[in-house]
Amino acid sequence: MKTIEEGLVLNDRYELVKFIGKGGFSQVWLARDRQNADAEVAMKIFVSNSGLTEEELETFRIEYENTRELNDEQLLTPTDQFDYGNSPCLVLPFMEGGSLENKIRKQGRLPEEEIGKIVYQIGRGLRVLESHQVLHNDIKPDNMLIDGRGDFHLADFGISAKMRNTFLRASRLRGETFNYRSPEKIQGDDVNAQSDIFSLGVTLYEVCKGIFPEGVSLGDNVIRGYPKPSIDTTFYSRRLEQLIHACLNKGPLERPTAARLEAYADHFLQNGFWEEITEFIPEEEYVRRTVPRSGSHETPAGTSQSMAG
Structure with a gap:
C-alpha cells in the first residue's frame, strides 16, 4: 500500500x-x-x-x-x-457539518424538530434509492453527513455486498456491526428496502437517547420478543415514539416505507405534529406476500437485488 x-x-x-x-x-x-x-x-x-x-x-x-x-x-x-x-x-x-454520529457524541440527544428533518431528508434519500432498486444496507449515523446548512445526506450507498466483503477480506477486518442490523438480516433471510427502514429506526432511537449503547442489538431483541425500547416522552411526543416503534417492527412489510416516512415527516415539519401511524400490514398479509426462502438467490415478492452501501 x-x-x-x-x-x-x-x-x-x-x-x-x-x-x-x-x-x-x-x-x-x-x-x-x-x-x-x-x-x-x-x-x-x-x-x-x-x-x-x-x-x-x-x-x-x-x-x-x-x-x-x-x-x-x-x-x-x-x-x-x-x-x-x-x-x-x-x-x-465536502460536508462541513461532519456525521450525525459525531453530532450526537458532541451534542447528545437532538430536538424533535431536527429529528423530523432527519426523517424527512433520509426518508427521501431512501425513497430515491428504492426507486432505482438499490438497497443501502448500511444505514447508521456515521453514514448520514451534514452540510453547512444543517441538511442531512446519505453516504456510502451503491457498493455491492460482494464488493464490501472484498474490502473486508483485503483489510483483514471483521464485518459490519450488529447494532443496526434488521431481524431478517441477523437470521440470514432475504432483505429488501424495508431492512434499511429498521436500521433507520435504530438510528432514530439513538438520536433520541443521545448515546450509542454498546453491545445492544435491537434486531436481536425484536427476534427474542423483548419490548421495543422507549424514549423520553416528557421531552418527545408519543407519536414520534410510535413512528420509531413502527420502524422497528419485526416483519419488513409491517414497517413504514421510505415514502411514507418522508410524508409523515413533511406533515410534522409543516404542521408541528405527527400524523398517527395506522397503516400496518396484517401479519397474515405479510406471510401471504413473502416468498419462502428455498435458495440463496430467492427474495420476497417486491424486493430488489441487494446493493449495499
Whole structure:
C-alpha cells in the first residue's frame, strides 16, 4: 500500500489537506481540487493490507458508474473515481457539518424538530434509492453527513455486498456491526428496502437517547420478543415514539416505507405534529406476500437485488 499523507496529490489533481477520519476499510481526507479553483472536496480512499486485484478494481469501477445516475440532493453521490495503486478512490462533496454520529457524541440527544428533518431528508434519500432498486444496507449515523446548512445526506450507498466483503477480506477486518442490523438480516433471510427502514429506526432511537449503547442489538431483541425500547416522552411526543416503534417492527412489510416516512415527516415539519401511524400490514398479509426462502438467490415478492452501501 502506497503512503497516504498530507500534501499528497492524487490523480494529478487532488491535494490532501487534512485527515478527517476512517471507517472499516477506508480513510477520508479533506482535499483541494486543483482543477477547480482549489475547491474543497472529500477524498475517500479504500485502503487494504493486500490491495485489490485488477478484476476487483474493475468491479468497483462498474459499481461507481452505476451510482452516477442517483442524483438527488439527499444522496452524497461521488463526482469522480480513480485508483491510487491498488486502492480505489472516490471524490465526494465536502460536508462541513461532519456525521450525525459525531453530532450526537458532541451534542447528545437532538430536538424533535431536527429529528423530523432527519426523517424527512433520509426518508427521501431512501425513497430515491428504492426507486432505482438499490438497497443501502448500511444505514447508521456515521453514514448520514451534514452540510453547512444543517441538511442531512446519505453516504456510502451503491457498493455491492460482494464488493464490501472484498474490502473486508483485503483489510483483514471483521464485518459490519450488529447494532443496526434488521431481524431478517441477523437470521440470514432475504432483505429488501424495508431492512434499511429498521436500521433507520435504530438510528432514530439513538438520536433520541443521545448515546450509542454498546453491545445492544435491537434486531436481536425484536427476534427474542423483548419490548421495543422507549424514549423520553416528557421531552418527545408519543407519536414520534410510535413512528420509531413502527420502524422497528419485526416483519419488513409491517414497517413504514421510505415514502411514507418522508410524508409523515413533511406533515410534522409543516404542521408541528405527527400524523398517527395506522397503516400496518396484517401479519397474515405479510406471510401471504413473502416468498419462502428455498435458495440463496430467492427474495420476497417486491424486493430488489441487494446493493449495499
